[in-house]
Structures are given as C-alpha cells and as structure tokens.
Amino acid sequence: MDNVKExxxxxxxxxxxxxxxxxxxxxxxxxxxxxxDAMFRTLHSIKGSASMFGFNTMADAAHxxxxxxxxxxxxxxxxxxxxxxxxxxxxxxxxxxxAASENETAELxxxxxxxxxxxxxxxxxTTQIKNTQTWQLIFKPNADFDTRGIxxxxxxxxxxxxxxxxxLIEHSTAADLMSEKFYMFxxxxxxxTSADSLSEGFFFDDDELFIHKIAxxxxxxxxxxxxxxxxxxxxxxPISEEKLKHISEKKVEVTPVSxxxxxxxxxxxxxxxxxxxxxxxxxxLMNFVSELVTLKETVNIIAEHxxxxxxxxxxxxxxxxxxxxxxxxLSMRLVPLRNILPKLEVMVKRLSKQQQKRIIFETDxxxxxxxxxxxxxxxxxxxxxxxxxxxxxxxxxxxxxxxGKSETGRIKLLASYSGDTVIIQIHDDGRGIDAEKIRLKAxxxxxxxxxxxxxxxxxxxxxxxxxxxxxxxVSDLSGRGVGMDVVRTKIAxxxxxxxxxxxxNLGTYITLKLPLTLSIVDTLQVKVGSNDYLIPKSGIAKxxxxxxxxxxxxxxxxxxxxxTLLPLLNLKETFGNTEPDPEFLQIVTVSYKNKHFGLIxxxxxxxxxxxxxxxxxxxxxxxxxxxASILGNGKLALMIDTNKLIKSQNLLM
Numbered sequence: 001m002d003n004v005k006e007x008x009x010x011x012x013x014x015x016x017x018x019x020x021x022x023x024x025x026x027x028x029x030x031x032x033x034x035x036x037d038a039m040f041r042t043l044h045s046i047k048g049s050a051s052m053f054g055f056n057t058m059a060d061a062a063h064x065x066x067x068x069x070x071x072x073x074x075x076x077x078x079x080x081x082x083x084x085x086x087x088x089x090x091x092x093x094x095x096x097x098x099a100a101s102e103n104e105t106a107e108l109x110x111x112x113x114x115x116x117x118x119x120x121x122x123x124x125x126t127t128q129i130k131n132t133q134t135w136q137l138i139f140k141p142n143a144d145f146d147t148r149g150i151x152x153x154x155x156x157x158x159x160x161x162x163x164x165x166x167x168l169i170e171h172s173t174a175a176d177l178m179s180e181k182f183y184m185f186x187x188x189x190x191x192x193t194s195a196d197s198l199s200e201g202f203f204f205d206d207d208e209l210f211i212h213k214i215a216x217x218x219x220x221x222x223x224x225x226x227x228x229x230x231x232x233x234x235x236x237x238p239i240s241e242e243k244l245k246h247i248s249e250k251k252v253e254v255t256p257v258s259x260x261x262x263x264x265x266x267x268x269x270x271x272x273x274x275x276x277x278x279x280x281x282x283x284x285l286m287n288f289v290s291e292l293v294t295l296k297e298t299v300n301i302i303a304e305h306x307x308x309x310x311x312x313x314x315x316x317x318x319x320x321x322x323x324x325x326x327x328x329x330l331s332m333r334l335v336p337l338r339n340i341l342p343k344l345e346v347m348v349k350r351l352s353k354q355q356q357k358r359i360i361f362e363t364d365x366x367x368x369x370x371x372x373x374x375x376x377x378x379x380x381x382x383x384x385x386x387x388x389x390x391x392x393x394x395x396x397x398x399x400x401x402x403x404g405k406s407e408t409g410r411i412k413l414l415a416s417y418s419g420d421t422v423i424i425q426i427h428d429d430g431r432g433i434d435a436e437k438i439r440l441k442a443x444x445x446x447x448x449x450x451x452x453x454x455x456x457x458x459x460x461x462x463x464x465x466x467x468x469x470x471x472x473x474v475s476d477l478s479g480r481g482v483g484m485d486v487v488r489t490k491i492a493x494x495x496x497x498x499x500x501x502x503x504x505n506l507g508t509y510i511t512l513k514l515p516l517t518l519s520i521v522d523t524l525q526v527k528v529g530s531n532d533y534l535i536p537k538s539g540i541a542k543x544x545x546x547x548x549x550x551x552x553x554x555x556x557x558x559x560x561x562x563x564t565l566l567p568l569l570n571l572k573e574t575f576g577n578t579e580p581d582p583e584f585l586q587i588v589t590v591s592y593k594n595k596h597f598g599l600i601x602x603x604x605x606x607x608x609x610x611x612x613x614x615x616x617x618x619x620x621x622x623x624x625x626x627x628a629s630i631l632g633n634g635k636l637a638l639m640i641d642t643n644k645l646i647k648s649q650n651l652l653m
Contacts, residue, residue, distance in 0.1 A: 008053050009098050015042050016091045020346040023087050030079045039087075040069045046094075051125055057109040058097065060124045061090055061116055068120045086119045088350060132191045134219040135198060136212040138238050141182035166190040167220065167229060171238065187238040189229060191218050326609070330517055335375045337415050337424075338366035344382055348411060351390045358408040359394055365415030370422055371517040374494050378514075381487040385426050385510050386411065388484065393430030393508055403505055405429065420522075420538050424512040433502035435459045442468065460500045464488040494518065495626050497643060521612060523639060525605040525631070526588065528571045529579035532637040533601075534610050534629060535588055539642050541596055543604060544587040551585055551600065559587070559598060569649055570600040571640075574624075590642045597646050610639055624648065 019042045026035045047062035065087065071077035093112040100108055116122045169187040192198045195211045219225045229239065345361050352359040370378070394409035401407060411428045435456050442448045442462045462468060466485040491498045496514040515521070515538075523534035524543075546559070557568040566589065572579070587598040610629035615638075626641040 008049055012046060012049060012094065013098065015046055016094050017343055017346075018042055019046075020088070020091050021342050023084060024346055024349050026079065027084050033073070036069060036073055040066060040073070043069065047125065055097070056125075057113065058094060060122070061093065061112050063125045064116050064120055064122050065090055067123060082119050086115065089115050132193060132218045133216050134189070134191055134214040135195070136214055136239070137188040137190070137198065138185070138210045138212070139188060139208065140185040141208055143182060169229075169238075189214075189220060191220060326520060330371075330520065333372050333517065334369035335372045336366060337368045337370065337375070340375060340379050340382070341366055341413070343379060344386060344413070347383060348386055348390065351387065352394075355390060356396065357390065357394050358397055359390065360408055360410050362410060362412045363414075364412070368415035368417065368422055368424075369516075370514060373518055374514055377490060377494060381490045381512070382413075382424075382426070384484065384487045389426065389428040389430065389508070393428040393432075395431050399431075418513075420516050422514045422516060424514065426510045426512075427507060429507040432504040432506055432508055433460060433463070433500070434504060435502075438462050460502060463500065464498070495641070518612065521610045521639065523608050523610045523629075524588065525608040525637065526571075526586065526601040527603040527605060528575060528601055529577040531575075531577065532605070532631060532635060533571070534608060534637050534639040535590065535599065535642060536626075536639065537607070539590045539592070541589040541591050544589065544598075546585050546587055546600075548581045548583060548585055561589075561596075561598075564596070566596055566598045568598040568600055569646070572600070572602070574645070574649070590646075592643050592646045597642075599640075599642070599645075608637070610637070612639060 019039060022035050022039045022042065026032055026039060029035070043062045043066040047059045047066060050056070050059035050062060068077060068083065068086070072079050072083070077083075090112065093108055097105060097108050113122055167189040169189075171185050171187060190198070195213070198211055341363055345363075348359060348361040389411050394411070395403075395405075397407035400409065409428065409430055411426065414423075414425045414427070416423050439448070439454065439459050439462075442459075442465070443450060445465075445468065447462060447465050447468065448454065463484045464487070468485070488498055491512060491514070494514055495518060496512055499511045499513075500508065501511070502508040521534075522537045524537055524540060526533050526535060544561070551568075554568070557570070559566045559568050566587075568587065571577075572581070582602050586601045586604050588601060588604070589596050589598050591597075608629070608631070610627075612627035612629055615625060615628055624640060624645045625638045626644075627639050629637050629639060631637050
C-alpha cells in the first residue's frame with residue numbers, strides 16, 4: 001500500500017503541474033473551451049484519487065473547483081483574476097500538503113477551505129454508502145499503451161489496494177491480436193461500491209477495460225471462491241460470463257468503461273522516484289545480461305578445467321559487457337531538462353503578474369539530459385535564480401523604456417553539453433547587479449573589510465554569502481537573506497559549480513556547470529604516499545613526469561611547461577603525508593576556469609571507474625573530496641574535487 005500511495009503522490013504532483021500549465025493557457029485565452037475541458041478532467045482525476053487515499057479535504061477542494069469550472073463552461077460564472085488565483089492557491093495547497101507534518105495538515109486544510117468559500121461555493125464530495133460488491137475487470141491495454149506515458153503497474157497496484165484479497169491473473173494476448181493489443185492482459189477480481197469507483201481517476205480507451213459485476217457482496221473473503229476462479233483460468237482467455245454466473249449464481253452486468261483519454265495520468269516523471277523507461281533500452285539491458293550469464297557459464301567451465309590461459313580473454317569480455325550494462329543503466333537514469341521547465345514557466349508567469357512586470361521566458365536545449373537525481377534537486381536552485389531575475393533583475397515597464405529597452409523583459413534558460421558536463425545558463429536583460437552597492441552592503445554586514453581589495457568577480461560572488469541581501473524590504477520573493485547561498489550549497493551538493501557575471505543596465509548571467517551523473521565517474525587512480533586517490537578524468541588535460549630534484553629546485557612551485565606558467569600543488573604536502581618522495585613525480589594537469597594547474601602525485605596507477613559513495617560523518621567537512629569508491633582490492637579511495645581544491649589553495653593568478 002505504501003508504494004501505491006507514493007505513486008498517488010507522484011502522479012498528483014504531475015497532474016498539478018499539468019493543471020497549472022493549462023491554467024496559464026486558459027488565462028491567456030479565456031475563450032479556449034478545449035483547455036477548460038482539460039482543466040475539468042484534471043481536477044476530476046485529482047478528486048477521484050484523493051478520495052481513494054483519504055485526502056478528503058483535497059477531494060472536496062478539487063470538487064469545488066470542478067464545479068466552478070463547470071459553471072464557467074455553462075456561462076454561469078466568468079473567468080478572471082480571482083478564478084486564476086484560486087486555482088493557484090489550490091495547487092500550492094496540494095504541494096504543501098504532501099510535505100506537511102500531521103500538525104500542519106489541519107491548518108493547510110482550513111486555509112484552502114476558507115479561500116474557496118470566499119470566492120466559490122465549497123462543496124463536499126457526495127458519497128452514498130452502498131454494500132460492497134464483487135467485480136471482474138478485463139483489462140486489455142492497446143499496443144500503444146506504454147507510449148502514452150501511463151504507468152500500467154501503478155493501476156494494477158491501485159486495484160490490489162482496494163481489497164487485500166484482490167486477485168490478479170495475467171494472460172498472454174492471443175497471437176491474432178498481437179499487432180493491436182499489449183502483449184499481456186489482466187483478469188482482475190476485486191471489490192467496490194460501484195463500477196464508477198473502480199475507474200475513477202483513470203482514463204483508458206473504450207476497448208481497453210470492461211467491468212463485470214459478479215455479486216452484491218464480497219466474494220473474495222471466501223477462499224473457496226478464489227480457488228474456483230483459479231481453477232477456471234485458461235491462458236489467453238478470461239473466465240466467461242456463463243462460468244461466473246455459475247460460480248456466483250448472480251446476474252452479471254457488463255459495463256464498458258468509456259472515458260476521455262488523458263495520457264498524463266501515471267506518468268513517472270517529475271519528483272517521483274520512478275522513471276519511464278523506453279522499452280528498447282530494457283531490451284538492450286536484457287541482451288547484455290544474457291551475454292553476462294553466458295560468460296559466467298564459460299568461466300565455470302574454464303575453472304573446472306583450470307585453463308588459466310583463457311582467463312585474460314574472459315576478463316576483457318567481462319569488461320566490455322560490464323561497460324555496456326553500465327552505460328545502458330546510466331542512460332535509463334537520464335531525464336530531459338524539459339521535465340522541470342513547465343513548472344519554471346508557470347512560476348515566471350505567476351510572479352511577473354504579481355509584480356506587474358512583462359516578461360517572456362525562453363528556453364533552448366530542453367532535450368539536454370541529466371541524471372534523475374540531479375534533475376530532482378535542480379528545481380529549487382533554478383527557482384531561486386529565476387525569482388532573483390524577476391525581483392531584482394527585470395525592471396517595471398516604465399523603468400525600461402527610458403533606457404531604450406522594450407517594455408517586455410526577457411529571461412532565457414539555455415542548456416548544452418560540454419563533454420560529460422552540462423552547462424545551464426540563465427540570462428535576464430534587466431538592470432544588472434550594481435557591484436558598488438554589493439560592496440557597500442557587504443561592508444555594512446561585516447563580510448569584508450574597508451581596506452580589502454576586491455575584483456569585480458570577487459564582489460559579484462558576495463551575493464552567495466549566507467544572509468546576504470540588498471533588498472530594502474522583505475517581500476514574498478526576497479529580502480530575507482536566503483536564496484543564493486542556498487543555490488550555491490545545492491549546486492555544490494550536486495558536484496557542480498555556479499558563476500555569476502553582470503553588467504549594469506544590460507543584464508545578468510548565472511552559469512551552472514553540472515556532471516551528467518553522480519553515480520559512476522571515469523577517474524584516474526593515483527598514489528600519494530601509500531594512499532590511493534581518484535581524479536575525475538573530465539578535468540584532466542594531460543600527464544607529465546618530473547624528477548624530485550627538479551621539482552625541489554622550482555621557485556614558488558611554478559613549472560614552465562612549453563613556455564607556459566603552470567602552478568603546482570603537491571598533494572602529499574596538502575594532505576599532510578610525510579612519507580618520502582620517489583625519484584620521479586607525476587604531474588596531473590587539470591583545468592579550472594580556463595586555466596591549467598598541476599597536481600603532484602607519487603605514481604599513476606591507471607583508469608578507474610568509480611562507483612561513488614557519500615563520505616561518512618568524519619570526512620563530511622573535508623571540502624577537497626567529492627566522495628569515496630571501493631577499489632578492486634577492497635581498499636577505499638577518496639575522489640578529489642579538483643575545483644574546490646584549487647580554489648581553497650588560492651592558486652588562481
């Protein structure tokens with residue numbers, strides 16, 4: 001049941017996102033009857049699911065809005081700012097409710113009831129108490145079912161949640177229907193008070209789901225009944241009406257489910273822990289696993305005959321297949337950025353209206369993919385950045401025209417790949433950041449001293465200081481001294497970087513650099529004394545060798561590499577290792593902010609694919625490291641965060 005409830009929460013959040021997108025479209029064009037109908041269906045889905053899972057106030061609120069929408073359709077009510085705001089209040093309520101504690105829930109429920117009662121008629125969902133009845137469902141998904149984004153197994157789980165005695169019987173689709181139907185179909189026996197309650201909240205094609213009433217009481221509590229059902233089961237064919245009549249001795253009513261299609265229900269995206277996986281990728285994974293199983297059998301045979309000469313060949317094949325499986329598994333976790341863009345677009349439109357600003361929100365690179373863990377944790381930082389662009393960046397229309405700007409401001413979100421790094425840039429054409437104002441505010445707060453010499457870059461980075469804000473008044477958007485420091489912390493947690501660049505009256509650029517994935521990283525394994533460390537290969541430019549004698553003769557640890565100055569950082573000294581140096585040292589040259597820096601190590605071991613694990617409490621404050629990985633010999637190796645290491649050592653010139 002817990003898994004089913006998690007699915008309900010995830011899908012309701014998805015429906016709320018969709019509802020807001022449709023609301024924005026309807027607000028821009030109140031004559032759009034099709035969008036209004038879609039809003040009605042979405043509210044109906046939320047109402048049905050909320051009722052099923054005991055979120056009664058949510059169901060009542062959705063029901064009240066559903067009636068409001070119905071009145072607008074019938075011209076009994078007029079759409080407008082009040083209706084739009086009430087819908088946004090409802091969506092905010094739903095999101096807060098899922099994150100609320102038990103004590104906070106009652107307050108949230110009270111608030112939404114009060115808001116609806118002021119602007120519309122608050123109505124409870126009317127339910128008639130009926131006797132529990134037993135039903136047979138024949139569920140034959142069409143061939144395009146999985147491509148419509150509907151979570152098949154979530155539906156089956158909900159059916160089982162209706163009654164712990166629910167019986168699911170799987171069948172193979174008949175060969176002559178393979179081109180039209182899904183390769184499997186289900187015969188489901190469950191209880192409900194009505195046929196409508198079984199299908200509420202789910203939208204299927206007319207020929208996908210048929211519901212047959214078996215009895216006016218709960219047959220499933222009788223184990224003999226279930227035994228008879230299972231005995232009658234035949235592959236490719238559900239139990240016929242005649243046999244059911246014989247078993248239950250009741251007249252069977254057949255009710256085809258005729259609902260409007262809505263492919264948004266049970267999509268496994270957004271903040272859910274589920275991912276919709278393309279069937280082709282699953283097929284590839286199964287092929288790789290089959291190869292692995294075959295290879296395992298080969299290893300068993302070789303081990304039995306002790307043919308050691310073939311072990312190296314087998315090891316290479318293991319490496320190849322493991323790499324394929326790894327790449328395939330990682331590709332399954334990749335989610336396009338477009339999944340979180342609608343939420344951001346809705347927020348920009350809402351806040352621009354609140355602030356009476358005209359803003360166009362543009363995106364490019366929506367198909368850029370990142371690991372789902374990164375996508376799930378990226379919404380909050382992006383929202384903070386966009387709020388700042390709206391509140392501090394974009395001017396009011398009357399402020400823009402004297403500057404020769406259009407009354408309408410622009411915020412652009414651009415995403416692209418750079419190797420195995422994803423670059424996300426948010427640009428607004430607003431007033432820009434006043435570096436002198438930032439400096440004075442930082443001086444006032446004691447973040448810097450009066451005699452401190454700072455570059456423009458240093459000053460702009462002060463906006464990431466905890467508690468820093470230039471807002472004169474506290475508003476819903478800003479002024480509380482939280483925001484950009486949270487953004488930097490969140491991005492750092494994702495092993496990313498954030499940079500800011502701005503010109504007064506021209507605008508501001510915020511650039512995020514993020515890894516494609518957090519789980520498996522290609523690294524270079526090195527020795528520093530007797531300890532093993534890992535350096536991400538994505539940042540490595542090249543590797544050189546240097547004698548210890550020559551290294552010790554260098555001034556200020558600056559090495560001349562083909563006429564270019566290369567600052568060196570000795571990892572042994574940095575990590576406090578006192579073991580003697582070898583005769584020759586290895587220089588691993590890494591890039592940071594378009595400059596090169598050399599990391600001195602004792603020895604290079606070779607490539608290592610690191611399955612990263614978070615650091616324990618004892619090492620959590622060690623900013624030089626991004627995680628840890630277990631080596632093939634069972635030892636632990638720390639992965640060096642080269643960017644943080646270089647930054648902390650003040651090597652930038």
